[in-house]
Amino acid sequence: MANFLMKRFLQAVFVLLAVTLIVAFAIRLTGDPALMLTQGAGSVTEADLMMIREALGINKPFFVQYFDFLKGLFSFDFGRSFMGGTPVADLISKSLPATLILAASVMFISIVISIPLGIKAAISKGKWPDQLIRIVSLIGLSFPNFWLAIMLVLIFSIWLQWLPPSGMDGFASFLMPAFTMAIILTATNVRLVRSSMLETLQAQYIMVARAKGLSENKVLYKHALRNCAIPLITYFGLQFGGLLGGIVIIERVFNWPGLGTLAFDAVSGRDYPVLQAVITILSMLIVSVNLLVDIAYGLIDPRIRTE
Amino acid sequence: MSANRFSASLSRYKSLEFILGILLTGGICFLVVFSDFLFQGADKINLSARLLEPFTHAEHFFGTDPLGRDVMARMVSGGKISLQVGFLSVAGAVVFGVIMGLVSGYYRGFWDVIVMRFADVQLAMPFILLAITFIAIVGGGLANMIFLLIISQWVQYARLVRGSVLSLRDREFIQSAQAIGVSHFSILFRHLLPNLIGPVIVLMTLNVANNILLESSLTFLGLGVDPLTPSWGGMLADGRTYIQNAWWVSVFPGLAILLTVLGLNLLGDWLRDSLDPTGRTSR
Numbered sequence: 001m002a003n004f005l006m007k008r009f010l011q012a013v014f015v016l017l018a019v020t021l022i023v024a025f026a027i028r029l030t031g032d033p034a035l036m037l038t039q040g041a042g043s044v045t046e047a048d049l050m051m052i053r054e055a056l057g058i059n060k061p062f063f064v065q066y067f068d069f070l071k072g073l074f075s076f077d078f079g080r081s082f083m084g085g086t087p088v089a090d091l092i093s094k095s096l097p098a099t100l101i102l103a104a105s106v107m108f109i110s111i112v113i114s115i116p117l118g119i120k121a122a123i124s125k126g127k128w129p130d131q132l133i134r135i136v137s138l139i140g141l142s143f144p145n146f147w148l149a150i151m152l153v154l155i156f157s158i159w160l161q162w163l164p165p166s167g168m169d170g171f172a173s174f175l176m177p178a179f180t181m182a183i184i185l186t187a188t189n190v191r192l193v194r195s196s197m198l199e200t201l202q203a204q205y206i207m208v209a210r211a212k213g214l215s216e217n218k219v220l221y222k223h224a225l226r227n228c229a230i231p232l233i234t235y236f237g238l239q240f241g242g243l244l245g246g247i248v249i250i251e252r253v254f255n256w257p258g259l260g261t262l263a264f265d266a267v268s269g270r271d272y273p274v275l276q277a278v279i280t281i282l283s284m285l286i287v288s289v290n291l292l293v294d295i296a297y298g299l300i301d302p303r304i305r306t307e
Numbered sequence: 308m309s310a311n312r313f314s315a316s317l318s319r320y321k322s323l324e325f326i327l328g329i330l331l332t333g334g335i336c337f338l339v340v341f342s343d344f345l346f347q348g349a350d351k352i353n354l355s356a357r358l359l360e361p362f363t364h365a366e367h368f369f370g371t372d373p374l375g376r377d378v379m380a381r382m383v384s385g386g387k388i389s390l391q392v393g394f395l396s397v398a399g400a401v402v403f404g405v406i407m408g409l410v411s412g413y414y415r416g417f418w419d420v421i422v423m424r425f426a427d428v429q430l431a432m433p434f435i436l437l438a439i440t441f442i443a444i445v446g447g448g449l450a451n452m453i454f455l456l457i458i459s460q461w462v463q464y465a466r467l468v469r470g471s472v473l474s475l476r477d478r479e480f481i482q483s484a485q486a487i488g489v490s491h492f493s494i495l496f497r498h499l500l501p502n503l504i505g506p507v508i509v510l511m512t513l514n515v516a517n518n519i520l521l522e523s524s525l526t527f528l529g530l531g532v533d534p535l536t537p538s539w540g541g542m543l544a545d546g547r548t549y550i551q552n553a554w555w556v557s558v559f560p561g562l563a564i565l566l567t568v569l570g571l572n573l574l575g576d577w578l579r580d581s582l583d584p585t586g587r588t589s590r
Contacts, residue, residue, distance in 0.1 A: 014424070244433050245434050
């Protein structure tokens with residue numbers, strides 16, 4: 001187990017290095033921020049541009065900049081934003097909680113809904129509840145998330161006027177962004193739960209549990225679900241990257257002040273340090289979730305722990 | 308008896324899935340491909356007919372947009388972008404990914420390491436952010452978007468194919484082919500490829516659907532094709548501004564995306580089940 005975790009940890013570090021390197025390189029191809037900043041400022045000499053570049057620290061060679069970035073990473077120092085000079089770390093620590101709370105609740109809502117529905121589909125395999133769940137979930141995963149968001153705004157903000165159409169202001173403003181993503185994620189998860197459940201329900205220990213006269217609920221939720229947990233946690237963990245990608249778009253639609261909104265503003269302003277920090281943070285999140293998944297294996301399955 | 312009825316109802320449902328999938332996908336492809344003959348004036352601006360309500364005018368059945376353009380005509384013609392991106396990106400990713408997967412699984416070694424590490428990195432990259440960054444560099448547009456999807460998706464096919472090759476390469480029929488001196492090229496493309504193409508086709512179908520969603524998201528965010536070209540994502544971005552008083556401009560293009568993607572997902576689902584009779588992987 002320790003060996004396995006060590007290997008996974010090194011792999012994670014490698015992935016993060018590769019991601020940050022690619023991003024650092026790509027971002028520097030997007031254009032010269034000195035030119036962006038001086039746009040419409042009248043006559044700008046080459047000397048002015050040089051001065052701006054020096055002030056922003058983008059006149060140094062690429063690898064020096066990248067190395068500085070890595071060094072800063074350890075002390076949560078991402079430099080200053082090109083726009084207004086705020087420390088990037090401040091911007092991140094303001095936006096990160098907004099994104100995290102959205103991601104966590106989407107995951108939570110979707111798991112809470114999809115487990116009972118997936119189990120229902122599995123135990124009624126081929127009968128109408130299964131087919132209904134299957135059709136509804138197929139439709140659900142065909143939804144463009146941003147369009148679902150617009151439709152929810154149309155219904156709940158414009159027609160019914162129950163919920164605010166955008167911004168982050170209390171519980172009501174949080175419902176639509178969370179449910180937009182949760183609906184789509186649940187559509188996928190129901191199918192995952194159903195298929196792992198079907199596989200597990202064929203096992204002999206399930207027959208034994210039933211033969212012992214345990215209640216059906218106990219068989220399903222205690223014996224079967226626990227044994228499904230490993231593949232399910234893997235899937236849920238792997239989905240996290242896609243989920244964050246979706247949240248980035250949804251944040252834009254709902255004007256939710258998270259990392260996605262921050263990233264979009266950074267792109268249009270060629271704000272390298274901010275964009276680089278956002279992508280790094282998001283990749284770190286994804287990589288750590290996948291590491292946690294590996295650790296969770298050991299906690300759930302004693303067979304892996306003792307190996 | 309009950310088992311019989313069960314399997315009968317299952318197979319009826321399965322064929323229903325196929326029929327619905329083929330009708331939706333085929334119908335939409337037909338409309339889009341022949342859109343220039345069926346609908347004229349997708350770009351015709353008519354400011355005297357701005358924001359006409361749907362179902363009230365025979366010549367503008369789905370209403371008109373803020374510039375008086377016919378929503379239905381633009382919707383059908385906008386499908387061209389989505390379908391092109393969907394199909395071409397998958398075609399490119401498949402060709403490259405399958406070759407890389409065959410080579411890495413068969414020869415192992417260097418190529419194998421490259422493919423697997425690429426896969427790790429790719430899994431940790433939030434695609435949308437990658438897309439935003441790259442489109443900021445090279446600009447939007449059809450070709451760039453297709454290229455971006457290819458470089459971000461070939462790894463999926465490579466991994467899938469690599470896995471199958473690993474399980475097939477030591478089987479007798481491959482060993483005998485090697486023993487009688489069949490060339491590596493021939494083993495890869497004539498002996499291995501046909502044996503692993505099933506799951507690849509399933510993944511392709513689902514990815515066409517997925518890429519149509521990604522394309523429309525990027526265009527919606529203003530990062531995709533030129534806003535003047537009719538496209539589903541672009542229409543939705545326009546429509547969003549007018550959603551207060553003109554719901555139809557945002558509803559119909561979204562429905563077009565939904566139905567297209569649903570059709571492809573139905574087909575992909577049906578294919579997966581028909582290629583895997585044990586139903587073990589059906590999810």
